[in-house]
Amino acid sequence: MSLASAATARADNRQAIEALQTAASLETLARANYRSALPLDQVRSAPPLVARFNLTTSEQHFAHFNTLNDAITQRGGLAQAHPDIPVANKIAEMLPHVPDGGLVAVVDVAIYLEERLYATHVKFAQSVSDPKLRLLFISIAGVEAQHLAVLRNTRVLVQSGLEGQIALPPPDLHRLPPAASTDPLQHAFAPTGLARPLSEGAVG
Amino acid sequence: MRGHAVGSHGPSRRDVLRAAGLVAAGAWITTGCGSQEVTSNGPPSLSAVGASADIENEVLTLQTAASLENLGVYAYTEALKRLHRGQFGSPPPVVVAFAERVREHHAEHAKALNRVLTAMGKRPYTQPDPQMLLTVKDGLPALRSIHDLSEFSVVFEDAVAQTHVRNLGELTDARAVAVTAQIAPVEQQHVALLYVVEGKYPAPNDFTPTSQARPSTDVT
Numbered sequence: 001m002s003l004a005s006a007a008t009a010r011a012d013n014r015q016a017i018e019a020l021q022t023a024a025s026l027e028t029l030a031r032a033n034y035r036s037a038l039p040l041d042q043v044r045s046a047p048p049l050v051a052r053f054n055l056t057t058s059e060q061h062f063a064h065f066n067t068l069n070d071a072i073t074q075r076g077g078l079a080q081a082h083p084d085i086p087v088a089n090k091i092a093e094m095l096p097h098v099p100d101g102g103l104v105a106v107v108d109v110a111i112y113l114e115e116r117l118y119a120t121h122v123k124f125a126q127s128v129s130d131p132k133l134r135l136l137f138i139s140i141a142g143v144e145a146q147h148l149a150v151l152r153n154t155r156v157l158v159q160s161g162l163e164g165q166i167a168l169p170p171p172d173l174h175r176l177p178p179a180a181s182t183d184p185l186q187h188a189f190a191p192t193g194l195a196r197p198l199s200e201g202a203v204g
Numbered sequence: 205m206r207g208h209a210v211g212s213h214g215p216s217r218r219d220v221l222r223a224a225g226l227v228a229a230g231a232w233i234t235t236g237c238g239s240q241e242v243t244s245n246g247p248p249s250l251s252a253v254g255a256s257a258d259i260e261n262e263v264l265t266l267q268t269a270a271s272l273e274n275l276g277v278y279a280y281t282e283a284l285k286r287l288h289r290g291q292f293g294s295p296p297p298v299v300v301a302f303a304e305r306v307r308e309h310h311a312e313h314a315k316a317l318n319r320v321l322t323a324m325g326k327r328p329y330t331q332p333d334p335q336m337l338l339t340v341k342d343g344l345p346a347l348r349s350i351h352d353l354s355e356f357s358v359v360f361e362d363a364v365a366q367t368h369v370r371n372l373g374e375l376t377d378a379r380a381v382a383v384t385a386q387i388a389p390v391e392q393q394h395v396a397l398l399y400v401v402e403g404k405y406p407a408p409n410d411f412t413p414t415s416q417a418r419p420s421t422d423v424t
Binding site (some may be wrong): 169 | 249296297298299300301302305306308309312313316330350351354365368370372373374376379382385386387388389390391393394395396397400401402403404405406407409410411412414
């Protein structure tokens with residue numbers, strides 16, 4: 001390996017580690033957010049699927065967090081254990097409005113997070129040079145995309161006064177408005193405009 | 205990487221279809237990777253070009269991906285005709301809206317993939333996956349309910365999504381990577397909503413699996 005190519009490889013590895021650290025910082029924030037929502041009155045009084053979704057999604061974000069940190073340490077980087085600060089600050093601004101905002105307020109906080117997770121993973125999948133990392137980011141992005149679709153579907157149902165339809169399957173598909181499927185599918189291509197800067201969660 | 209499944213799903217019509225080769229008999233295929241600046245909600249621009257290790261493989265992968273998207277357009281067009289004819293009973297507006305929206309998505313995806321092919325100096329691929337076309341033609345008339353239709357559709361969507369994901373780990377062309385990265389998660393959203401209609405958990409995996417991805421040989 002020439003000096004130039006060695007330098008390029010080091011830069012690529014540095015970029016990969018920073019992307020992984022930023023992604024991990026978003027995942028741990030999301031995990032904490034879903035866990036903290038579980039005891040809320042809006043969640044406890046909602047159809048059981050809402051609490052199941054919160055718990056399952058929290059676990060999935062934790063799985064992402066662990067896998068991203070494994071990838072960091074395998075590359076010689078420092079594991080990222082802390083939440084993304086700018087996004088956490090924004091969430092902190094939203095939380096005081098949650099108690100009086102009904103289930104929609106809880107869902108809106110989650111949507112805010114998932115939109116950024118989704119966009120960030122897609123953007124990083126486009127940005128990193130290592131095919132294995134690309135595969136990792138996109139395999140996570142698809143799951144975040146599903147979270148977002150479920151949240152947007154739930155939001156439509158709650159706003160339509162159809163909380164009783166939040167079930168698997170919905171008891172009466174004929175009662176669901178078309179927006180219950182079109183709002184979650186508003187983009188033919190994953191948006192990347194809300195992606196966090198690659199080095200935002202970098203450590204070390 | 206884990207493909208951990210949340211919850212358990214017993215043998216379903218989908219499993220039966222797979223086992224019988226009704227749905228998986230043909231082949232689902234797709235595309236691959238690259239890296240490029242894209243910030244809009246639309247398809248990525250094609251200005252950035254990366255080195256391609258094996259352009260013919262990249263082309264084959266993209267052609268197969270386009271063929272799957274073309275098949276999606278065909279399948280949802282047929283499904284909508286049958287929905288309006290009452291083959292699955294009275295059509296719920298939410299299901300009709302889903303089919304219309306997803307058909308649009310597949311059409312947009314096919315166009316974006318073909319733009320990449322064109323930018324590479326190749327012809328666009330405008331035909332549906334030839335093997336899977338027969339599967340869809342044979343399978344659709346046998347479906348009797350919205351549940352049947354969802355199960356049938358999710359097999360296709362799952363395969364398309366997983367193929368795009370798998371390809372991202374293999375492609376080298378920057379344009380192909382950029383487009384595929386923005387398509388794959390959208391297919392996962394299709395899957396999630398179909399699972400809801402089926403009565404299954406909509407995000408069952410921690411990581412998108414690739415076991416149902418199709419090899420890039422369907423269009424050869």
